Amino acid sequence: MKSYTLITGASTGFGKALAIECAQKKMNLILVSLPNSGLVELGSFLKSNFKINVLTFEIDLSTKENCHLLYNEVKKSKGSVKYLINNAGVLSNGLFENLSEDYFLTQIDVNITAPTLLTKLFIDDFKTNSPSGILNVSSMASFFHLPKKQVYSGTKAYLLSFSKSLRKELKKYGIWVSIVCPGGMNTTTGLCLQNRKLGWASRQSILNPEDAARETLKKFFKQKELIIPGTINKLFMFLDSVLPTSIKNKLTNRAI
Amino acid sequence: MRVFLTGATGYVGHQLALELANKNFTVHALIRNIESRNIPVHTNIKVFEGDICNYSSIRRAMKKCDFVFHTAAYTNLKCRNIDNFFNTNVFGTENVLKAAYMLDVKKVIYTSTLSVFGPSYKSIPIEEAQPRLASFTNDYELTKSMSEEKVMEYTKKGLPCIILNVTRVYGPGLKTFSNGVNRLISMIIKNNILLVPNNLKAASNYVFIGDVVDAHVLAMESDIKNAKYIIGGENIDYENLFQKIKIITKSSTKIVKINFSLVKTGLTILNAFRNLVGKSSLISVNMLQSLFMNRISTSKKAISELKYMPTSLQIGLMETINQL
Structure with a gap:
């Protein structure tokens, strides 16, 4: 059995940057993403140029069956997971009153159910490969309650609480759980465009995914509990802890 | 046969318009400024006043055309306003695609750039299937990638489209923003001393303008309906490129290398100063970095599928120098 790092949502953005960073560290990879998102090309590029083992699975993780399917496929390929990076997520999409029921239910399935279930499915793998780790990709939105991010923030706050509690449970097996809460990143072309149109001050907090990924993995391997990539974002977190709620509300209300 | 061209x-x-006209195609050229001195003149070229940001002007000019060549793009990297890039490269491309789709055009040939792939990884030449490994370094790259996403959308709807990712183009032709290599050659011929940043190991792919024109024609004539091809020539680093140009032009220019960080710092200060006194800035640090990025590539897919035949750098440079 070969030990692998499993990354969900690996075809684009932060997931892709994490995959490339892991490949540079010569870690074998299991990459998962939606079909037709360039995953196969990424996998074969990393495999042939970084001399690592790469398995790719184009699976939609929004159902329980598909999460089980992923587990079974990994086992069929004789893979064992040492590090799990739950990165796949559905982003926010406007005001709650305008969101379709299907949209936010899928969002909950992908952002909450899938990472929870995958953590459970691979738990024996983590024990076998101990010391091993789980990295859950949450968001700054789990701390800052912005309008238009209702369900999204909620799912990310879930990941934060889930990870912190699980970290205490799994410590005895030599399994650590880290949470990364990135702020704005230049991931999809649409977000890159949006980010470039921000004012100077807001633009300073935006990170390129490769920089966020490098910092995240460095701290993950130091087994840090909470990872906030970027200096400005760390500053935001500090201000959050010292500013009174009334001022914070004024600031976040302007973001609408 | 009629073709529409931006x-x-x-x-x-x-040059593509002239080549198509010589091949007896009627070329409907969409022109923003009909007073422009750069309009190609030929009996087979019909000028249509219009703008790719204006859908109805495109539709009017594209009527009854069999093929569409979309070469127009906003490339001025000195521009700081992303809206200029977005309007021409993304919104404009979408308009062209929409018209082509509505008018049932046989095929769209879209001129894109190698830079959508980002830098090459170590010594591995970029191929069509290579994923982009680093974030976008400028607004041109970003908006060209977005426009390729639009092309893919229309491909899925059933519009046949071929994307040509052209590498760094050189060769005789109009003096525009897009042929820096020609400017470099002139500098080597005219100047006694050439000051250059010291990272001359940065390698790129250089393609002869005539080959780029040929590739567009081949893409049109081919039976292949949907594909993406890197259209390039030879990979070479600056050190060897300078040497080659010096030998061909028999130039005795002294090439003086300056520390790259020093150049960047100097440029930053100089640009800040020029902004202060209201002059337009010189090349930006960002642009300079992108010029000194490794961007080597291979065109083996185009060579095998389109029967594309790139000119050697030696011959291409000689032809360019003869016409300068």
Whole structure:
């Protein structure tokens, strides 16, 4: 059995940057993403140029069956997971009153159910490969309650609480759980465009995914509990802890 | 046969229009400024006043055309406003695609750039299937990638489209923003001393303008309906490129290398000063970095599928120098 790092949502953005960073560290990879998102090309590029083992699975993780399917496929390929990076997520999409029921239910399935279930499915793998780790990709939105991010923030706050509690449970097996809460990143072309149109001050907090990924993995391997990539974002977190709620509300209300 | 073409007053579009006209195609050229001195003149070229940001002007000019060549793009990297890039490269491309789709055009040939792939990884030449490994370094790359996403959308709807990812183009032609290599050659001929940043190991792919024109024609004539091809020539680093140009031009220019960080710092200060006194800035640090990035590539897919035949750098440079 070969030990692998499993990354969900690996075809684009932060997931892709994490995959490339892991490949540079010569870690074998299991990459998962939606079909037709360039995953196969990424996998074969990393495999042939970084001399690592790469398995790719184009699976939609929004159902329980598909999460089980992923587990079974990994086992069929004789893979064992040492590090799990739950990165796949559905982003926010406007005001709650305008969101379709299907949209936010899928969002909950992908952002909450899938990472929870995958953590459970691979738990024996983590024990076998101990010391091993789980990295859950949450968001700054789990701390800052912005309008238009209702369900999204909620799912990310879930990941934060889930990870912190699980970290205490799994410590005895030599399994650590880290949470990364990135702020704005230049991931999809649409977000890159949006980010470039921000004012100077807001633009300073935006990170390129490769920089966020490098910092995240460095701290993950130091087994840090909470990872906030970027200096400005760390500053935001500090201000959050010292500013009174009334001022914070004024600031976040302007973001609408 | 009739073809519709955008960017006829640009470096590539100008020569492509003339080549198609010589091949007896009737070329409908969409022109923003009909007073422009860069409009290609030929009895087979019909000028249509219009703008790719204006859908109805495109539709009017594209009527009854069999093929569409979309070479127009906003490339001025000195521009700081992303809206200029977005309007021409993304919104404009979408308009062209929409018209082509509505008018049932046989095929769209879209001129894109190698830079959508980002830098090459170590010594591995970029191929069509290579994923982009680093974030976008400028607004041009970003908006060209977005426009390729639009092309893919229309491909899925059933519009046949071929994307040509052109590498760094050189060769005789209009003096536009897009042919820096020609400017470099002139500098080597004219100047006694050439000051250059010291990282001359940065390698790129250079393609001869005539090959780029040929590739567009081949893409049109081919039976292949949907594909993406890297259209390039030879990979070479600056050190060897300078050497080659010096030998061909028999130039005795002294090439003086300056520390790259020093150049960047100097440029930052100089640009800040120029902004202060209201002059337009020189090349930006960002642009300079992108010029000194490794961007080597291979065109083996185009060679095998389109029967594309790139000219050697030696011959291409000689032809360029003869016409300068």
